[in-house]
Amino acid sequence: MLSMKNISKVFKTDLVETHALRDFNLEVNEGEFVAVTGPSGSGKTTFLNIAGLLEGFTHGDYFLDGINVSNLSDNKSAAVRNEKIGFIFQGFNLIPDLNLAENIEVPLRYRGFSAKERKRRVEQALEQVGLGARMKHLPTQLSGGQQQRVAIARALAGEPRFLLADEPTGNLDSLMARQVMELLENINQSGTTIIMVTHDPELARRAQRNIQIVDGQVCDFTMYQPNAARSASHSSVDKLVANAQG
Amino acid sequence: MFFYYLDLAWRSIKKTPMLSALMIMAISIGIGITITTLNIYKMMSTNPAGEKSGKLFAVQLWSQGPDAWDRFDPQITYQDGFNLLKSDIPRLQTPMFRTGGAVQTEDPAFLPVLQSRVRVTNNDFFPMFGLEFQYGQAWDDSVDQDARYEVVLTDELNKTLFAGKNSVGKTIYFNAKPYQVVGVLKPWAPSPNYYDLNNGAFGNVDTLFVPYSLAPIEEYGSWGNTNGWNYESINNYAQRLTSEKHWTQFWVQLDTPEQVAEYRQWVGQYIEQQKKLGRFGSPKADVQLSDVDQWLAINKVVPEDNKVLVGLSVLFLIVCLVNMLGLLLSKFLRRAPEIGVRRAIGASQGQIFAQHMVEVSLMGLFGGLLGLAWAWGSLMLLTKKFDLESSLTHLDTSMWLIAPMIAILAAVVAGIYPAWRVCTTNPSVYLKSQ
Ligand SMILES: Nc1ncnc2c1ncn2[C@@H]1O[C@H](COP(=O)(O)OP(=O)(O)O)[C@@H](O)[C@H]1O
Ligand SMILES: [Mg+2]
Numbered sequence: 001m002l003s004m005k006n007i008s009k010v011f012k013t014d015l016v017e018t019h020a021l022r023d024f025n026l027e028v029n030e031g032e033f034v035a036v037t038g039p040s041g042s043g044k045t046t047f048l049n050i051a052g053l054l055e056g057f058t059h060g061d062y063f064l065d066g067i068n069v070s071n072l073s074d075n076k077s078a079a080v081r082n083e084k085i086g087f088i089f090q091g092f093n094l095i096p097d098l099n100l101a102e103n104i105e106v107p108l109r110y111r112g113f114s115a116k117e118r119k120r121r122v123e124q125a126l127e128q129v130g131l132g133a134r135m136k137h138l139p140t141q142l143s144g145g146q147q148q149r150v151a152i153a154r155a156l157a158g159e160p161r162f163l164l165a166d167e168p169t170g171n172l173d174s175l176m177a178r179q180v181m182e183l184l185e186n187i188n189q190s191g192t193t194i195i196m197v198t199h200d201p202e203l204a205r206r207a208q209r210n211i212q213i214v215d216g217q218v219c220d221f222t223m224y225q226p227n228a229a230r231s232a233s234h235s236s237v238d239k240l241v242a243n244a245q246g
Numbered sequence: 247m248f249f250y251y252l253d254l255a256w257r258s259i260k261k262t263p264m265l266s267a268l269m270i271m272a273i274s275i276g277i278g279i280t281i282t283t284l285n286i287y288k289m290m291s292t293n294p295a296g297e298k299s300g301k302l303f304a305v306q307l308w309s310q311g312p313d314a315w316d317r318f319d320p321q322i323t324y325q326d327g328f329n330l331l332k333s334d335i336p337r338l339q340t341p342m343f344r345t346g347g348a349v350q351t352e353d354p355a356f357l358p359v360l361q362s363r364v365r366v367t368n369n370d371f372f373p374m375f376g377l378e379f380q381y382g383q384a385w386d387d388s389v390d391q392d393a394r395y396e397v398v399l400t401d402e403l404n405k406t407l408f409a410g411k412n413s414v415g416k417t418i419y420f421n422a423k424p425y426q427v428v429g430v431l432k433p434w435a436p437s438p439n440y441y442d443l444n445n446g447a448f449g450n451v452d453t454l455f456v457p458y459s460l461a462p463i464e465e466y467g468s469w470g471n472t473n474g475w476n477y478e479s480i481n482n483y484a485q486r487l488t489s490e491k492h493w494t495q496f497w498v499q500l501d502t503p504e505q506v507a508e509y510r511q512w513v514g515q516y517i518e519q520q521k522k523l524g525r526f527g528s529p530k531a532d533v534q535l536s537d538v539d540q541w542l543a544i545n546k547v548v549p550e551d552n553k554v555l556v557g558l559s560v561l562f563l564i565v566c567l568v569n570m571l572g573l574l575l576s577k578f579l580r581r582a583p584e585i586g587v588r589r590a591i592g593a594s595q596g597q598i599f600a601q602h603m604v605e606v607s608l609m610g611l612f613g614g615l616l617g618l619a620w621a622w623g624s625l626m627l628l629t630k631k632f633d634l635e636s637s638l639t640h641l642d643t644s645m646w647l648i649a650p651m652i653a654i655l656a657a658v659v660a661g662i663y664p665a666w667r668v669c670t671t672n673p674s675v676y677l678k679s680q
Contacts, residue, residue, distance in 0.1 A: 049674040049677070054589070054590055054672070054673055054674045054677070055672065074595045074596075075594045078589070078595070078597075079594070081590065081591065081592045082591065082592025082593075083592075086591075089587075089677055093583070093586075093590075093677065095588075097261060106591060106593075109247070109250050110588075110591075110592045111592060154591065155591070166677075
C-alpha cells in the first residue's frame with residue numbers, strides 16, 4: 001500500500017546541506033506492522049513525515065494506495081492525512097486547552113462529520129483505548145501513558161488505514177510502554193497498517209517486520225523471526241556497522 | 247465549521263486575557279477616533295434632500311458688471327427673482343430670504359419672543375423641500391398673488407406659542423402686525439440647511455414662514471447677506487427692490503434633464519433681454535444651476551480641515567493596526583506547535599487560515615463595539631465642552647454598522663500576515679522539536 005522509490009530529501013540551511021534521506025526505497029504492504037530503528041539523526045522522523053505527507057521531498061516517487069502522492073496540493077494532502085493516516089508522536093501532542101473528547105474530535109471536525117457522528121466515533125475511540133470515562137478531563141490531568149492512549153484514540157477516530165508512530169513509547173516507562181505496544185498490536189490485528197519508529201529493540205522485535213535506517217537509507221530489513229535472540233544479535237551487529245560508518 | 251472556529255477564537259481570547267484586551271483596546275481607540283471624525287464628516291456631508299436632491303436647483307445669475315467679483319454670487323437680486331417667477335418651466339419655484347422680528351400671541355400674559363429665523367418665501371417652498379404639515383396647510387396660491395397676512399409655524403415655534411396645540415386659525419403678531427396661522431409643520435430640520443447656507447450650514451433652520459408677497463408691503467429687512475458690486479444710493483425699500491444688490495435666494499424644481507436644458511435656455515433668453523435694458527454688463531453674464539450635491543460642494547459645507555482630520559484619524563488607526571499586527575504575530579507563532587498538530591491530523595492551510603481570520607474578526611468586532619462607545623463618549627464631550635452643534639455630534643445610526651465593519655476589516659488586514667505565517671509554516675518543524 002506504501003511504496004517509496006528512490007526518495008531523497010535534502011535540508012538546506014544557510015551553512016550546510018543535510019542529506020536526511022538518500023535513494024530511499026521501501027514497500028509496505030496492507031496490514032503490516034513495521035518497526036523502524038536506527039541511530040539518532042539517521043532520518044527516521046524525516047521518513048515518517050514524508051510518509052505522512054507532512055513534508056515534501058527532493059527527488060523520487062511516493063505511491064500511497066497506488067496513487068502518486070509526490071506532488072499533491074496542500075488541500076489534497078490534508079485530506080489524505082485526515083482520511084487515511086493517523087499520527088502518533090513521542091510527545092503525545094495533545095492540545096492542552098481541549099478536553100479529551102475535544103482533542104479526539106479535532107480531525108473529525110476538519111473532515112466535516114456531523115455532531116452525532118463525531119460523538120459516536122469519539123466514544124468508540126476512547127472505549128478502544130480504555131479511557132471511556134474520562135471524556136471531559138484535560139490532558140494535563142492524565143499520566144503520560146494515558147495521554148498517549150488519548151493520542152492513539154485521536155489517531156483512530158478517523159478510522160485510518162495507516163498509522164504512523166514516531167517513538168510513541170519514548171517518553172513512557174516500560175510498563176506503560178508495553179501497554180501502548182499491546183494497544184498498537186490490537187489495532188494492527190484489526191487490519192490497520194502501522195509503521196512505528198522506536199529506539200527500543202524489545203518493542204521492535206515484537207513487530208512483524210523490522211527495518212533499519214542508517215544514514216538516510218534502508219540498511220537492512222528482517223522479516224518477522226520467531227527466534228528473538230537471533231534477531232537481537234542481528235540488529236546489534238547492524239548497529240556496530242552503523243556506528244562505524246557514522 | 248464557522249462555529250467551531252468561533253469557539254476556538256473565544257477560547258483563545260480568554261486564554262490570554264491581557265494580550266487580547268490590549269489588542270482590542272488598540273483597535274477600539276483607533277476606531278473610536280476614526281468614527282468620531284467620520285461621524286462629523288458624514289453629518290456635514292449628508293445630503294438631506296434625499297431623492298429630490300437631483301431635481302432641486304439653486305439658481306445663480308452672473309448679473310454683475312464687468313469689473314465686479316469674478317464668480318457667481320450665491321444670491322440674486324430681488325428684481326431678477328421677481329422676473330424668473332414668470333417662467334412656467336419649473337414645476338415649483340421659490341424666491342426667498344431671511345428676516346426676523348418679535349413674535350407674540352393674543353394672550354397678554356405671553357411675552358414677545360424674538361425670532362431670528364423667519365423665512366420670507368412663497369408656498370412652493372413647502373412641497374419643494376419636503377415639509378409636511380401636522381395641522382392645516384400652506385397659504386394658498388392667491389396669497390402669493392395678493393398678499394394676505396398668513397403664516398406657517400414650525401412645530402418648535404408652535405410649542406413655544408401654543409404649547410403644541412392645533413393653532414390653525416389663531417392670530418399671532420409678527421413685528422406687531424397680526425397674522426393668521428394657516429399651518430403648523432411637522433418637526434423638520436434638514437442638516438445641513440442647504441436651502442440657505444448664508445448664515446451657516448448647521449443648526450440654522452427657520453421657525454416661521456411668511457408670504458413673499460408681503461415683502462414690498464411689510465418691507466422685511468434681510469437678516470442674511472447682502473452683496474453689492476456698484477455704488478447705489480438706496481434710501482428706501484422700493485429702491486432696494488429695484489437695486490442691483492444680491493440678497494435673495496432662488497430655487498427651482500426641474501424633474502427631467504430636458505426641463506433643465508429648457509429652463510437654462512429660457513433664463514439665457516431672459517439674460518439677453520436684460521442686456522438690452524443695460525443690465526448684465528459682463529461678457530461672462532450667465533446662469534448657473536446647481537443641484538443639491540453641487541450646491542453643497544460649491545458652498546464648501548464640508549471644510550477642508552475636516553477631510554484632513556478624517557485622514558489623520560485613519561493614519562492613527564493604521565498605527566494601532568501595526569501594533570496589533572505585532573501582537574498577533576507573537577501570539578499566533580507561540581501557538582504554532584498546536585497548529586502543527588492540527589495540520590498533521592488533517593487540517594488544510596485554508597482551514598487554519600480561516601480559524602485565525604475568525605479569531606481576528608471576533609477581536610475586531612469587540613474592538614469595533616468598544617470603539618463605538620469611545621466615539622459616542624467623545625462626541626458627547628465635543629458637544630459639551632466645545633459647544634459643537636448637536637446635529638453634528640449626534641452619532642449617526644449608520645455608524646453602528648460602519649464601526650464594526652471597519653474594525654473587522656482593519657483587524658483582518660492586521661491579521662492576514664500573522665495568520666499566513668502560521669498556516670504556511672511546515673508542521674513537521676514543530677512536531678520534530680517535541
Ligand atoms: N528541518 C530541518 N532542517 C535541517 N536539517 C534537518 C531538519 N530536519 C532534520 N534535519 C536533519 O536531517 C537529519 C535526519 O533527521 P531526523 O529525520 O530527525 O532523524 P531521526 O528521526 O532519525 O533522529 C538530521 O541530520 C537532522 O539534523
Ligand atoms: Mg526522530
